[in-house]
Amino acid sequence: MSAVDIARAVKDKTSSAIEATEAALARIARHDAVLNSFTDVTAERARAKARAVDAAIAAGRDPGPLAGVPFAVKNLFDVKGLPTRAGSKINRDLPAAARDATVVERLEAAGAVLVGALNMGEYAYDFTGENIHDGPSRNPHDPTRMTGGSSGGSGSAVGGALVPLALGSDTNGSIRVPSSFCGVFGLKPTYGRLSRARSFPFVFSLDHVGPLARSVGDLALAYDAMQGPDAEDAACATRPAEPVSGLLDQDIGDLRIAVAGDYFQKNVFPEATEAVGRVAKALGVSRTVEIPEAARARAAAYVISTCEGASLHLDRLRTRPEDFDPAVRDRLIAGAMIPAPMVDRAQKFRRWYRSRVAELFKSVDIILAPATPCVAPRLGQVNFVLDGVEMPVRANIGLHTQPISFIGLPVVAVPVPLEPMPIGVQIIAPPWREDIALRVAAALERAGVVAAPPPKGI
């Protein structure tokens, strides 16, 4: 059942929050041995919350728009009572979190029920969903394949229909990549739209949080519940909530939509071209626009990420280097050694690039681009061959997501259910216009062009 359907049934008393919660816990118990998407199942907490939601309804109180909806969060979000491991071994030694992350609090205030924390790539520096400490999360459509990272458990749990809703974070593509590989909808909102308070950081300049779901309606419902200022995240915008759930049926005929050309049509496998083509055709789009200097934007995002990541972890690199995933450690050490002017220049380029893309958005409302260059690779796969050239998988999965999150643009990743594996398309909007990206996603969903396919690997 979708989050929208669960909340309706719980409010109508045709079902209950405890029933929805027990059903989710049963699915997790049955399927997660294969998917390995959960690192913690908070069953007792979930049952207590569900009973409270049911009691509120029995007492005639409004339980909120997400009444009884089970959800789970990437394990970099604080969950009261758990150490926030952020995919690492080192953070397991932290004291248990004293309070939930802001977005967890807001979802539960809207009636949702947290059922657990989800597997992720170490410290979010990952595009594969593999984790050396917890084992890889596995793709719900083929468990021999990657989930995508770093919110791999979020993609796996939602793609596997264990929960209708999960939270992830996205610095360079970590919501959009697992959404693409696992065949679900993902929203990376505008930078500063959703509070990151009490989530473990990676790159302050580029970190975003957002939801993954199996339908656009569910994505919007969760997004609306989480919006609003939060003084506890210095980057969180002060603008008031701008709810979108009621707008999804609006006509999109007035929107100017184009496909991203040049950079975004290179380094792609045929399935990515096919997916963008299907979406463009359904929307009647033939126009192409060029996002200027996208390759340099990706390079600058890479430089800022590795440098800020290194700064974040510098003390741990000094004191506990052997407890990192060696691949993450060696990348971070290299990041610590980048000369400072290079990083300053990357931030200068960021401002220039933002202003150029803002110019572009004067003549277009929505830009379409691949979410990933390929469908989910095999677990452990190191290279793929593209146009006869062997390329490393890890470094290239985020080629098409990085130039977009670099300047904080809102994106809905929509799943195109190709066979045998789904793949995502990015619907990119100007800053603060999540509403139009979600409206386009909803129109595509109504047309049957995009959908979260039922899991066939479990």
Added chain:
Amino acid sequence: MAEDSLDDYIDAASKLLKLPVEEAWKPAVRANLEVSMRLARVVDEFGFPDEAEPASVFTA
């Protein structure tokens, strides 16, 4: 940068940052630094005017 001089740079930066790099990690650190610096050069070559301001305070 020649391999030897990049190794020398890693050794010097390791000391300067008080960031130990074991011999066994060096090839991977160097490979990562080569990738990072290749991408940093792409940015470096952009040609910045003196007036260019960083996005260190970023609003979308």
